[in-house]
Amino acid sequence: PVARVYHYLNQAFNHLETSRKDSAAVSLDRATILLADLLTKSSSGFSGRKLSGLVWVTLELSRDLLPPTSPILPESTLHYLLTVLPDSVTSHIRQHPYYAEFWIRKLAGSADVPVDYRPEVLENIRYFLTNGRDVFKLWLSRSGVFTPLIQEALQEAGLPQDLVYKAMIESGFNPRAYSRAGAAGLWQFVSSTAPLYGLKRNFWIDERRDPEKSTHAAIRHIQHLYKLFEDWRLVIAAYNCGQGRLSRIMEKSGTRDFWELHGLPRETRNHVPRFMAALILSKDPEWFGFTDVVYRAPFSYDLVAVSEWIDLSLAAECAGASFESLKALNPELRVGYTPAPPVKRVYHLRVPAGSKERFLTNYARVPAHRKVQMVEYRVRHGDTISGIASQMQVSTRAVMDANGIHNPKRLQVGTRLKIPIRPGRQYVAKRNTLGVSPDESSHERHTYRVRKGDTLWRIAKDEGVTPDQIRTWNNITAPRHIFPGDRLVIWQPKGGNPDTPLLGNFYLVRPGDTLWEIARDFDTSVRNLKKWNGIRHASSLKAGRLILVRPLEENAAD
Template identity: 40%
Template structure:
């Protein structure tokens, strides 16, 4: 019974319109225009020929009088065939997902006028806009399980083939204007190859290769043949694709007749365009345009990050009528004020680094790191090479031009989970440059801070730092204006806190885990919250070496010998030491240690005396 009602309703709608007619529309503001009779007749004839070739009769054979131009008449410029498959599509939209389809119809008001205009520029049927309706429901942020993106659901390869930019900063598949131009080019190419809009639509969904092979394999010449008689070859999605396009067009042209009453169409998309400098903050741009950040992002859905791309000027869409206000305010901004405060930072490659390790350290996907560094070859990294990394959303970092270049292993950029204290009265943010011999604990104590806070502010998993690193500190105003206290106690007591481990404590205090275990008579690495650990600091005192000579050694018996006769410094190897660990401790490369001590490899023995300076 339902099937008969649908057929009767569709035939009635088409009988009032004339299915093999065409329609030429401008934007919503301009209303409908009736094309010349000759043009109507030409398009009608072309559609009739295609329907005849498909073996499908025209549903409505009555043609309007030559001088008839009824503004209320529904017209189509794609072939309209009514069969069981199309009826199923209508039933789906009308009875099974009516709420979702209503939302799609209402959203279509924002995009259809622009999309029709673009299709018209390429000489294509304007009713192809309904492909975008069944592809994404006109959702610019739509993402499928096949990694197709945007209103026209391009996969990356096809999008790039038709000129869409897809990288870490921008994904133009989400741009409704640019993606519509790409879709128009693609559909035009498909029609030129297959000579049928049904086959072109099927190829848009399944790929031209699939349809090309199907026609050749089954010696077919139309969509319905390969769809009905060779059901196993095409996926259900593709077999239903063309019928649903037809069903969507029929309902969208006469929604009230199918129960979609009182639709609240979104207003047509309108915007101005402005040119902005590289790395312009979207927050700043939104304020200049007088809108919320979410509104600006809705106009520029292709922008994937917090700012425009850092290389090259960018054309930004802003609300219609806001251009003068924007340009006036933008011209007054200094470069540092318009740049994103959460910009990128730079790190230097160290021996043993790989892009994968750097990406993991900075909590990034490897693909994003590669996109940020297009000129970097992953298999040929050089020690000292600069790598651009992202600090993550909400992180505190330096703009690229001012970014301190630090070791990727020694200091990670702040991640999204970083906790940065808000500005408080009586406190001040400073950047402290680490000096030789500094430890995180010493720096924190000098400013009356907790070293855990210093580590968290700077996005570090451990307290491992080296000379030259820059640390962000939030210190009392009096401490910020005075020199840091340099006096260091010869020994101190550290109380273990929740989340501490022996290695982190050792790194924070600039000592080894073996030292802490020896000083506190520990057999293992187990710690309990509240344990009190004794930590010693170096205090030079003279001792005798095995050959009777006097040298200077540290009071903590760490094994470091600092010659009073010159700059030479030696270290006595202890149990558990490795060459790489000693090199990190004394801020010297392993290769230099090998050279200073005439070592051929990394093998060292307990009791060996190594030159470390």
């Protein structure tokens, strides 16, 4: 067998000398198959050094026959040879000038999308092995969480599974990643593109950050791009710079070859080779020296249906998990609370796998005073997060978490904050100092012009006062007697922090208040107040209690 290997190698060399490359390729394939068979037989009787010499020559001849940028495909004899090399041979040829190149080409050839062996790709591989090594190691670690999820979705859609590395390059497998351009999530959707593929974004959630929803959206986007360009290199480029821009560049360049396009943005020009480099490295990270990567566990969870606001800290306690782990399972949540679902609908919260029953059992036992409701507060001049929190008698962290605030110094006048309160809790009632003649040294007066559709309730809520106060200041003797164009006097404390017991749909009972007076002030009935707040006897009303004075569903209409 060795003699035949020598014969075919010599034959391939002679064909190359006479520029008969096709004949040389046939002879080299025969030699390579025979050599690979010898290497797989442990009892061949030949020393590792002798076989290494034959492999060395085979690699030399193969280099002359391979197209410069082509990968080594799985069906090729060279791919087979590289795959079956035993350690005894590898140790001798590891320093061969073409061994590393061929191994990289072999990995490129195993991909189910085109991967080219080009200087731009090699440059990115070098970067990830040097300056970017720690970053790539982190990406590999995170890949354990999301690769199974994404590849399963790609397979169901009939797309190449190696497109999973597009998410790696886009976000480093970080669902909370944000770019300078405002793109978010694993697949880096911008706010203008996300709705086109069904991703929602509001105060409570950003579905661009949800691994499953964003992956299915990305698949639909990729399918659309492939129908347009029919080349995976161009699809990856268009995903980065936009289909319209790439189409114009292709038309101007007069080619569909990505590597020959002129005028590509620098980021896009580097994006495609970086994707290819990440794919190659991820195919065999240990070969490239990533031997100490700790891969994180796959994304796994139970779903629980909730029909009310839930503080994630409380949810984590009920599930027997940490707050951070619950946030990691629910990255679409922008604040530290679940959204209030629409009427007769639910929100599906993820809890750690195996904890569903524990969560449901524990949450059913949570007393009402530990559950939250959200009330609205409009920021005024002089307000601070800590001041608002103090006034509302909640923690500063609770206000920041409920509103996704990271920098409390960036509070803007007019912003409507959600304040998490617990209706069953006893609050310290504050005496209302704004009477008929407020102290002008501590309060300031301004005028509000009534608009069409305004009610005393809405105006009072927006201004942080009560309807009764507005009636007193403006001599309004009957409820609802306001008309568009009317100018109403409003008094507020200077420097913000209005001293008012009105908190969104809730009212903080003051000393001396009665249900009849509260019902009159808020244009409702004593019967409704009792029903909404579970009050059996009017005499049980105590100062400091937070009661509902308007149905919660009306708040959604506002």
